[in-house]
Amino acid sequence: QVQLVESGGGLVQPGGSLRLSCVASGFTVDDFDIGWFRRAPGKEREGLACFDSLGTAYYTDSVKGRITVSRDSANNSGYLQMNILKPEDPATYYCASTKRTSSSTTYRPPTLPCTFGSWGQGTQVTVSS
Numbered sequence: 520q521v522q523l524v525e526s527g528g529g530l531v532q533p534g535g536s537l538r539l540s541c542v543a544s545g546f547t548v549d550d551f552d553i554g555w556f557r558r559a560p561g562k563e564r565e566g567l568a569c570f571d572s573l574g575t576a577y578y579t580d581s582v583k584g585r586i587t588v589s590r591d592s593a594n595n596s597g598y599l600q601m602n603i604l605k606p607e608d609p610a611t612y613y614c615a616s617t618k619r620t621s622s623s624t625t626y627r628p629p630t631l632p633c634t635f636g637s638w639g640q641g642t643q644v645t646v647s648s
Contacts (some may be wrong), residue, residue, distance in 0.1 A: 521637045523614045528642030530603050531563035539599040539642060541614030548590050552617040552633045553597040555588060556626070557610035558641075563612075566628020568599065569617075569635075579630040611641040630638045 527539040539555070554569030554577075568578045568588035576588050587600040597614055619625065619636030627634040 521616075521618055521620050523616060523637060523639035525614045525639045525642040528612060528644045530645045530647060531644055532648050533604060533606060533631075535604050536600070536602045537644060539601070539605060539614070539644075540638060541597040541599075543595050543597070543614075543616065546616070546618045546635055547556075548616070549592050549596050550618075553588075553590055554615050554631065554633050554635065555597075555599045555612060556615060556628055556635070556638075557612045557644075558609035559607075560590060562610075564628070565627065566626075566631040566633075569615075569631050569633035570597065571633070577631050577633070579628070581630075583610065601644075604644075606646055609646050611643050611646055613638045613641045615639075 522544045552571045557565045558564045570576045570588045589598045614633035615638035
């Protein structure tokens with residue numbers, strides 16, 4: 520069973536940093552693209568980054584320079600490092616993979632070359648002083 524479990528969200532002060540983690544099971548992260556998107560209340564989903572199976576990272580322009588996506592083969596995990604958090608960053612953050620499930624629901628962020636076929640339940644990020 521394909522599963523992605525995020526952790527690391529929480530309350531951060533403006534200008535602060537946060538590292539989100541994602542543990543995958545049911546597939547090997549090395550064989551698929553892994554990435555992140557977010558959804559803020561009342562807004563559409565926004566793709567942030569994806570890290571393809573060849574090791575190339577892609578970022579949405581709006582967050583480029585502030586985030587870094589990575590993959591840990593040994594732990595079958597992915598990470599999103601976020602720096603200089605801003606008031607517009609609060610959202611639920613989702614870890615996603617191009618590994619498809621039987622549900623056949625997919626999400627292709629218009630700003631990224633990855634089509635996600637599975638994602639986790641999300642982790643909440645709040646930015647406040």
